[in-house]
Amino acid sequence: MSRGPVDQNFLFTLAELYRLLRVYADKEASRFGITRAQWAVLAKVERSEGMKQSELAELLEVQPITLTRMIDRLCDNDWLERRNDASDRRVKRLYLKKAGRTLLGRMSGLRSEITANALDGINPTDAHRLLTQLETIKENVRNAIQTSGAEQARKEQRYG
Numbered sequence: 001m002s003r004g005p006v007d008q009n010f011l012f013t014l015a016e017l018y019r020l021l022r023v024y025a026d027k028e029a030s031r032f033g034i035t036r037a038q039w040a041v042l043a044k045v046e047r048s049e050g051m052k053q054s055e056l057a058e059l060l061e062v063q064p065i066t067l068t069r070m071i072d073r074l075c076d077n078d079w080l081e082r083r084n085d086a087s088d089r090r091v092k093r094l095y096l097k098k099a100g101r102t103l104l105g106r107m108s109g110l111r112s113e114i115t116a117n118a119l120d121g122i123n124p125t126d127a128h129r130l131l132t133q134l135e136t137i138k139e140n141v142r143n144a145i146q147t148s149g150a151e152q153a154r155k156e157q158r159y160g
Contacts, residue, residue, distance in 0.1 A: 025114055032107055033077075037062075041070055042079060042104055045094045052085070053092050079103055 025036040034042075044056055051059075057067040071094070074080035079100035085091035096104070119127050 021114070021118065024117075028110055028114060029107070032103060032110075034103065034107075038070055038074055039107065041067070041074060042096065042100055045080060046096055046101070046104055049095050050083075050093045053082070053094060056094060074100070 022036060025039075029036050029039050040060060041056065044059060045051065048055075053067060053071065054064060057064045060067065062070075071080060071082065075082065077099070078097055081095050081097050082092040083095060085093055122130070
């Protein structure tokens with residue numbers, strides 16, 4: 001079912017919005033001497049201290065080698081530390097250091113500031129409605145991915 005201009009603009013508008021938000025967040029995070037990606041690593045570790053590097057890479061959807069380099073820089077800045085796992089010496093677990101906690105505390109208002117600027121001119125009711133609609137879209141896409149994967153598996157069984 002065609003939705004006219006929505007079909008033509010939806011994906012491009014979302015992609016452009018995502019790109020602009022990344023640029024804006026990087027610019028604002030740089031005031032604190034950190035990148036948006038490094039900020040994301042610290043924030044995720046803060047929420048789940050002791051997680052494995054491999055778990056964090058999967059959560060952030062980045063390649064392990066990319067994450068390793070980021071973690072190296074965060075450790076060099078004394079914001080994060082790796083600790084050996086008690087039961088598997090190959091595994092490294094991640095913990096915030098005091099300086100990392102302090103940095104995140106100083107940055108605590110930045111997410112709200114970025115959100116407020118992005119939603120400027122949109123009333124709170126519409127902003128909540130937008131968020132609900134975006135969650136619905138996210139779930140629709142997640143379901144489409146699962147359905148697509150199941151259909152592909154059925155085709156492979158049938159013709160494989």
